[in-house]
Amino acid sequence: MDFQAIDITMHAYVATVTLNRPEVRNAFNSATIAELALAFDELGQDEDIRAIVLAANGPAFCAGADLHWMKEMAGYSDSENLADATRLADMLRTIYLCPKPVVAKIQGDCYAGGMGLAAACDIVVAADTAHFCLSEVKLGLIPATIAPYVIKAMGEQAARRYVLTAERITANEAHRIGFVHELATSDALDAAVATIIKALVSNSPHAVRQAKVLVRDIAAKTIDQALVADTAGRIAAIRSSLEGREGVASFLEKRKPSWLS
Structure with missing residues (x-):
């Protein structure tokens, strides 16, 4: 597909999806939404890709919704x-x-x-000069579609404040409340991301996929017998998988596993 709002590059098991509308601070519109959905769906199925970076061109990561798109929406019917x-x-x-x-x-x-x-991603690395804001209530709106991901990322207590006040959040504060995993200076941002990517692609691709599902599935569950049985079943299944067997064998034989060959 000939993407207009994003760019995609691939190198050494890693795909980088870059928001590419710097002239509007990478604010998204219907085209951006469609292209991001297609890109992540296709990259998720690509067996040659082990990790994805979501980045942006220009001085801003993403300013939210594009103003022209918002003007169009003002005339939409309820169903639209x-x-x-x-x-x-x-x-x-x-x-x-x-x-x-x-x-x-x-x-x-x-x-x-x-x-x-950002909240829909697994890991967030930010420049220490970045700012964040849940600004919807200033416009008479609410951050409804993003709320499930934002609240998971920053926690309910922090969300109570920032969803209601629409205050700007510094990078340090976003890091303190857990929304951002790691801060770096602007000059060191690429290196910080590269270090995390190196760790991701060094691991068993199958195990990484299953570990991501594991965290998502059990994060909010009660530790009861059903959960105990579920987690036991998961480790038993991955132990007998091809990559599980290869990983243990390579460790015992003091050699690199096949996915690093």
Whole structure:
């Protein structure tokens, strides 16, 4: 597909999806949403890809919704609004459920829907000069479609404040509340992401996929007998998988596993 709003590059098991509308601070519109959904769906199925970086060109990561798109939406009927919102919600879910680990590289301002994009990723690395904001209530709106991911990422207590106040959040504060995993200076941001990517692609691709599902499936569950049985079944299954057997054998034989050959 000839992408207009994003760029995709691939190198050494890693795909980089780059928001490429710097002239509007990478604010997204219907085209951006459709392209992101397609890109993450296809990359998630690509066996040559072991990790994905979500990045952006220009001084901002993502300013949320494009103003021209918002003007169009102002004239939508209820059914058109619902269909449009559903497409956004589906795109975020596609990133969240992507079988490959996704690392967000936040080099600048990350506002509104941009925070949803970052929260849908598995790992968030940000420049220490970046700012974040859940600005929807300033416009008479609410961050509904991004809320499931943002609240998981920063926790309910922090969300209570920032969803209601629409205050700007510094990179240090975003890191403190757990929304951002790691901070780096602007000059060191690429290196910080590269270190995490190196760790991801060095691991068993099958185990990484299953570990991502594991965290998602059990994060909010009660530790009861059903969960104990479920987790026992998962480790038993992966021990007998091809990569599970190869990983243990390579460790015992003091050699590199096949996925690093």
